[in-house]
Amino acid sequence: MQFHNIKRVHPNKKGKLVGRGGKRGKTSGRGTKGQNARAGRKKRPELRDFIKRVPKLRGRGKSSLKSFQPKLKGQALQAHLAKKKVAAKASKE
DSSP states (O other): OOGGGOOOSSOOOOOOOOSOOGGGOTTTTSOSSSGGGSTTOOOOOHHHHHHHHSOOOTTOSHHHHGGGSOOOOTHHHHHHHHHHHHHHHHHHO
């Protein structure tokens, strides 16, 4: 095989031309008026509008709840766990 005998398996494809007038005149395949027909069209994502409407609760994360949890150590922790066990057994019966 020589270099001048080589052929491509898939020939190159040219991109579709839009907005060039001629046979595809008037709206040039973009439909009619509106945001989609304009050059450089950018639609606002609907999800962004929803996010903007939701009220922001600043400083209300997981870390802020830690200060409200009672800190049990030693015997107090063991007593608390014992109460939980008793309550769990009572609820099963």
